[in-house]
Amino acid sequence: MPDTSTASAIPEVPTIEGCDVFVIGGGPAGSTIAALLAQQGRDVVLVEKEHHPRFHIGESLLPANVDLFRRLGVHDQVDAIGMKKWGIEFVSIEHAHRSYVEFADAWDKTMPSAWQVRRSELDELLFRNAATRGARTLEGCKVRDVQFDDSGAIVQAQLEDGSRRTWHARFVVDASGRDTFLGNKLKSKEKNPEHNSTALFGHFRKVRRLEGKREGNISICWFPHGWFWFIPLADGTTSVGAVCWPYYLKQREKPLKDFFFDTIAMCPELADRLKAAELVDDAVHATGNFSYNGTHCTGDRYLMLGDAFAFIDPMFSSGVYLAMHSAFDGADLVATALDRPAEHAKARREFEQMMRKGPREYSWFIYRATNPTIRDMFMHPNNFMRVKEALMSLLAGDIYGSTPMWGGLRRFKMLYYAISWANAKRTWRGWRRHKENIRDMGKLQGETIQNEG
């Protein structure tokens, strides 16, 4: 008979599984880097705490993303679920006309369109693609802890039945989005002092859309407390959201749905398009304060991608592109860390710079987006000294390539300063209003509201 007395006295040691790279989070950033690294022949584990298809907001893509889909081998799949987006419509309650701009008018004319997508579909497609390329994928698996050591990290995750799994990874990629898993652990996440906004959104059927080629365009509609997005999806549903200043959401005394409809009524053009509309599932969502940066995004054995590092206001629909672009560059950085450690320090510095560039370039516009001068310039786009072409390149996401549009963007900014100077009183009032708008309101009701009907 075997002696069980000693066996029961020994504490259970968790099985530690091994892998080269452990990726936390199966959104666009995580699924992209997992696919690329698995394709290089590395042993990659990609875990997602939810199950695909899962809801996510952020449905408007940029033309620069198209090439990334092509390089990932999923271009045709995205095309099949997407609504073609050729440009942007700007609507302002202070202007009688509407302004239309097209990506085909950018400096580089070879990226004229993108898509609007349901994120549940896009994110599932990217996640499954990572598995097809060889990554070991796991859903319903939430990472609880990461402890770094000289040879990598021990990662602990919890499954839905409460059981735990432990891995030893040579490298960890944090792509946990706004959960900012490593940012919280390392206390490297900082609130952006220059910007502060919140969002209310819902999906509608039977909405009046733009006609013809413009049907799939995104509309940006300013209103007194922020701006709206209007994003037409391929199945006939339209996503409508208000990005508003925290003080405005704080004033809410009504159920979220009534408050959202009151907000829509402040933008007559939008209200008119939604006159006969039905709110899908009777659901309005809210999300609280959302602008932050990380102090850094790389370490000896880790890197942070996409929203896990920084989040900026979604006015220019840059989030998915910045997340996926960071994954492409991140895959090179991981390869350097694992294969050519002597070059890692230099590669880290370059990666850190790249990660700051995107948020920085868009933020200049975001901080001024409700300023009357910028609004006038967007409502009367003018290609004087190629400034419109340069602006359209930025709006297309063409910021990491070799397109020589930076001089044009500088001229755009100089024009902005000249017009602001010439309208000094209005500029001063706009600046004061911006400071008031972004004041810290503490924790918002909106941060706790999800799926309130």
Ligand SMILES: Cc1cc2nc3c(=O)[nH]c(=O)nc-3n(C[C@H](O)[C@H](O)[C@H](O)COP(=O)(O)OP(=O)(O)OC[C@H]3O[C@@H](n4cnc5c(N)ncnc54)[C@H](O)[C@@H]3O)c2cc1C
């Ligand atoms: C209101 C709003 C509107 C937006 N509109 C747009 C838009 O129109 N266009 C655009 O491009 N972007 C938009 N964005 C931004 C865009 O959604 C994000 O930038 C993008 O999703 C970032 O991708 P990501 O892969 O970094 O993170 P995510 O897409 O958030 O993916 C992170 C994943 O990690 C998982 N996860 C988190 N923690 C763990 C854990 N501990 N263990 C396992 N898994 C975990 C999450 O479940 C999630 O699936 C918007 C954002 C907001 C808030």
